[in-house]
Amino acid sequence: MSLEHFITDIKRLVESINLDEGFSDVKRKYCEQGIPIVDAEGKPDVARIPLESLKRLAKKYDPTYPNPAKYTMWIADRYFEQRNARGLEAVKTFDEYLKNPNSKIQQRSIDQYKTVEDLHNEVDAASSRISSSREEYKERAVRKLLIKAKSSVDLAFKWAIGEGEVRTDAAENGEKLSAEEISKRATEKGRGSLVRDYGIDFDYIVKLKKKLEKEEPGLFGRDFTIDEDILKNIDGKDIRFENEKVVVVSINPPGVLTNKIAEIKSRIAASTDDELKAKLGAEISDLYSVADADIVKKSQKYGKDPDYNPKDPGSRDAAWCISYFKPGRTNQMVGGVGYHSKKADTFYFVLPKNVDYVPEKKFTKVCIETGIETGKITCPKCGYGNFVRGYEDKCTECGATTPASPINVTVFDWNDEKIPSAEWKSLFKDWGIPIPKTSDRED
Secondary structure, eight states: OOHHHHHHHHHTTOOOOOOOGGGHHHHIIIIIIOEEEEOTTSOEEEEOOOHHHHHHHHHHHOTTTTTTOTTHHHHHHHHHHHTSOTTTTHHHHHHHHHTOGGGOOSOOSGGGOOSHHHHHHHHHHHHHHHHHHHHHHHHHHHHHHHHHTTTOHHHHHHHHTTHHHHHHHHHHTTOOOOHHHHHHHHHHHTOOHHHHHHOOOHHHHHHHHHHHHHOSSOHHHHTOOOOHHHHHTOOGGGEEEEOSSEEEEEOOOOHHHHHHHHHHHHHHHHOOOHHHHHHHHHHHHHHHHHHHHHHHHHHHHHHBOTTOOTTOTTOOOBSSTTSOOSTTSOOTTSTTOSHHHHHOOEEEEEEESSGGGOSSGGGSSEEEEESSSSOEEEOTTTOOEEEETTSOEEOTTTOOEEOOOOBOEEEEOTTSOBOOHHHHHHHHHHHTOOOOOBOSSOO
């Protein structure tokens, strides 16, 4: 296309709209200064784009116009080079994909793309990555429904279209709906995002079930999942150990409480005043109540069953006696007579990050009980005390080796059954969890 035809073509785009400040650099370059060229007779000349035409170009292809109009300079450069607007619609897609983490766009500045073809190639690749991520999420979500539904396609589809939500809303509003009306209302409202947003239908669930049945061992064949909601909401202050496979969280009370309790116990032991001892004893009881409440809160958070539904009387809230929710079931941390108060034991939960790291369903969550309250030992050489019992360590003060002091450790699986010492040590080794030196006696 000749320059004359190029300018004529631009003039056809004329449409008067407001100019914004962010447009000023492009305006200066293409409308005021112009681009040096050589005319048909070989003489130096300057080509300019009419202001109204440049505005029209920006409005059509730059999603950020008029402010900040961050793509308009790139658009004008490519338009001038090509002598046409071919492919510039990719700019809007590029801007949209920048906001989508699944696009995985690395070169996030449009100036890094020297041609329209370069931009198109990246947009096409990003589109494929987004599509692949969408399909992976879709399959992963339906897998979970099938596992939860114990392979029932009918039940999985009901959950996908949101019948559970409709039932809950109806109960709260005092409505009595037939199964047919519930299904109809759920479908009409599109409450299930899998149906509404991902196009899941009954046939898709059937096909996926057949696929999962063929997998060996396969997620579906193993028939369990992990508590992803908990993994997303772990309080960083509770983490005691973490690697790529597991997170170990502590449900112990804040150190300030245990230190205060230890201090008062020392005062009671050193005193001969019965009245003072009684007063200090009352203080300890109050502190234990606070400490126990904190432990209960953490144990219920990290120890809850992933499928727990407080509105379902038959739903299991937790496996361990230290994590019960329901009235009438004794949480063994409550009331100043529980494990923490009575035995000064400490507890930790092991939370695997992925089902691939879990050899059996009973290990989807593991509870560790240790028989010492944050046991600290001192360096045999200089007396510095800053070492956790159960592990050999180097003294930070004098460099001497502090030998491990054996501790009592009991480990429970998700069925609240004790795991034999050899078995839990093997499991911890696979998970990369440091194994403490334990006493010969197993609690």
